[in-house]
Amino acid sequence: MEITDVRTVKLGAEMERPIQNARATMEVRASAFVLVETDVGLTGIGEGYGPNPAVVETVVEEILRPVLLGEDPLDIEHLWQRMLTDGGYFDQKGHVIAAISGVDLALWDLAGKYHDAPVYELLGGATRDDPSVRAYANDLYWDDPEKMADRAAEYADRGFQGVKIHIGRSREADERRVRAITDRVEECALMVDANCGYDEAEAVQVGDMLESYDVHWYEEPVRPHAHDAYSALAAELRVPIAGGENEYTKWGFRQLLQPTPVDQLLPNVTRCGGLTEARKIVALAETFGVGVSPHSFSTGVNLAASLHLLGCSPACEWIEWDVTPYPLIDELLVSDVDVDADGYVAPPSDPGLGVELPDRVLDRYDLSSVSS
Ligand SMILES: [Mg+2]
Numbered sequence: 001m002e003i004t005d006v007r008t009v010k011l012g013a014e015m016e017r018p019i020q021n022a023r024a025t026m027e028v029r030a031s032a033f034v035l036v037e038t039d040v041g042l043t044g045i046g047e048g049y050g051p052n053p054a055v056v057e058t059v060v061e062e063i064l065r066p067v068l069l070g071e072d073p074l075d076i077e078h079l080w081q082r083m084l085t086d087g088g089y090f091d092q093k094g095h096v097i098a099a100i101s102g103v104d105l106a107l108w109d110l111a112g113k114y115h116d117a118p119v120y121e122l123l124g125g126a127t128r129d130d131p132s133v134r135a136y137a138n139d140l141y142w143d144d145p146e147k148m149a150d151r152a153a154e155y156a157d158r159g160f161q162g163v164k165i166h167i168g169r170s171r172e173a174d175e176r177r178v179r180a181i182t183d184r185v186e187e188c189a190l191m192v193d194a195n196c197g198y199d200e201a202e203a204v205q206v207g208d209m210l211e212s213y214d215v216h217w218y219e220e221p222v223r224p225h226a227h228d229a230y231s232a233l234a235a236e237l238r239v240p241i242a243g244g245e246n247e248y249t250k251w252g253f254r255q256l257l258q259p260t261p262v263d264q265l266l267p268n269v270t271r272c273g274g275l276t277e278a279r280k281i282v283a284l285a286e287t288f289g290v291g292v293s294p295h296s297f298s299t300g301v302n303l304a305a306s307l308h309l310l311g312c313s314p315a316c317e318w319i320e321w322d323v324t325p326y327p328l329i330d331e332l333l334v335s336d337v338d339v340d341a342d343g344y345v346a347p348p349s350d351p352g353l354g355v356e357l358p359d360r361v362l363d364r365y366d367l368s369s370v371s372s
């Protein structure tokens with residue numbers, strides 16, 4: 001099998017309701033997909049979250065495409081190393097690694113289609129009798145405390161064993177929201193995401209408050225560059241620290257594990273280097289006794305790839321279940337993927353990642369037609 005073309009497709013949609021966290025308000029979501037075509041008629045689909053799709057497109061088509069044309073797409077590790085050498089040598093994080101991630105996911109999708117097997121089987125198969133994993137609901141963006149508590153109760157009633165809220169504006173305002181939810185919802189893990197809203201001193205005060213509410217994890221308390229602060233917070237606070245959605249490659253994740261490891265790594269398979277690198281990050285986490293719960297606020301490609309990864313290591317714990325109404329999640333999945341009444345979800349069983357980009361999706365969600 002030989003790679004005959006590599007190209008990108010940029011899709012997006014306006015949000016039905018804008019969502020807010022500590023850093024921004026989001027009204028439009030946009031995604032870059034990578035298509036790897038072959039001489040046997042198979043096409044692999046991947047996604048690279050840059051976050052700017054135009055930059056991912058430029059990297060894929062001008063830097064990575066020449067490396068890939070004419071190569072055997074089943075040589076995934078070899079091609080990953082070549083992409084890193086040719087593209088990621090000067091740009092060790094950011095859009096270049098996101099673009100490599102997009103190609104890598106497309107190569108895994110191709111390999112699964114070629115072998116007529118779901119990707120999780122190619123990754124070694126599930127480590128448990130059932131490859132299903134627990135899902136936590138991520139929709140509780142900044143809002144009135146009672147409204148957030150209402151939504152948390154809805155998700156708990158639907159069977160989710162965890163919910164995540166987005167805080168990070170002040171200790172007092174955060175506590176009102178945490179208290180409202182923990183007063184209403186019992187028997188459900190509460191994850192709290194500060195979206196890097198604090199400096200280290202503030203993060204300690206907020207962490208002390210969160211510990212008193214038995215929060216399951218405290219995500220991105222400080223900016224992602226501050227590896228020393230993550231280590232210090234992990235050493236000082238009893239509430240578990242989570243981070244990594246803005247980190248890249250195993251070398252970057254190693255900085256979240258030393259000298260004191262954080263408690264939960266959140267690699268994004270469309271950013272961190274694809275499945276090829278994510279499985280190594282998972283292996284690293286295993287050696288430190290740290291959990292892994294992939295960041296999956298993206299599309300059906302990210303969701304499917306994350307689910308294939310999650311079944312393959314005892315270190316993997318939760319899938320982030322994005323319940324915001326973004327059509328590029330469900331509409332890309334070949335078969336239905338959903339959370340059951342106990343809060344578990346199985347990876348797709350279709351060949352490859354289990355995703356597709358039908359013409360109706362390409363026409364309807366072309367990014368150039370999104371208004372703002
Ligand atoms: Mg987050």
